[in-house]
Every structure is written in C-alpha cells, then in structure tokens.
Amino acid sequence: MAWLDLILKISAILGGALAVLTFWRAASVRRAEWLSNLHAKFFETASYKQIRRALDSSEASTELSQLRADIASDETSELVEGFVDYLNFFEFVASLRKLRQLKTKEIIMLFDYYLRLLGKHDFVRSYIREHGFEELEALLKECVDRKK
Secondary structure (H helix, E strand, C coil), rough: CCHHHHHHHHHHHHHHHHHHHHHHHHHHHHHHHHHHHHHHHHCCCCCHHHHHHHHHCCCHHHHCCCCCCCCHHHCHHHHHHHHHHHHHHHHHHHHHHCCCCCHHHHHHHHHHHHHHHHHHHHHHHHHHHHHHHHHHHHHHHCCHHCCC
C-alpha cells in the first residue's frame, strides 16, 4: 500500500510539472502570435506607411515639413490624422507594456528604429506630451532617451 501511495504522489507531481510546462509553451506561442499580429499591422498594411516615410525622411522633405506645418497651425489634414493614428498605435503598444502583456525587450526588438524616429523630432515629442500620449511618452523616455 505504501508503494502505491508513493507512485500516486510521484505521478501527481510529474503530472503537475507537465501541466505547467504545457501552459508555458502555449503562452509562448500566444505571445509570438501577438507579436506577429503587431508586426503585420504596423509593417504590412498601408495604414502607417506615409507617416513612417515622413518621419524617416530628411528634415527638408516635403512630407515632414508639411506635417510639422499642419501641426504647428493646428490644422486637421489627412497627414495629421494619419500621424495621430500612428501615435495611437504606439500608445496601444505602450499600454500593453504597462499592463505587462508585452515586454519592453519585445517592443524594442520590433519597433526600436521607429521609436527612435519619434524621439528624434522635437515637434513630435511636444505633440506627444501635449496631447495625452502618456504611456508612449513613458516608453520613449525608457527606450529612446536612455540610449542617448
């Protein structure tokens, strides 16, 4: 009887360990799917291409100059609306980080260059601060400002 009790206890421990391992593997797969979806939303759809191109261009580029001018004059234009959508995407990502659904390391792996572009332009940083993108501002402070 003692052997049967010992075998049952060992089986329960092994079963519990296997269940935990299975859970962590499934969670890793779900996390990878999340990251893949974020990647696809940002890079594979046309939604953010114009703003990515504008922020990545030289200071003298037409699109960047137009964006800066529209924001300075507080005009609503397609370019500004696209810019706000772009910032909302990163605010969402930063909010997922705050909720501990994404790790800072994962965000940097996917979006480091584009976060640095947001941090590069003073008018963009001012807009982020003045228009309530608190989580994005915190993300930029941690990921971009500390690298300077």
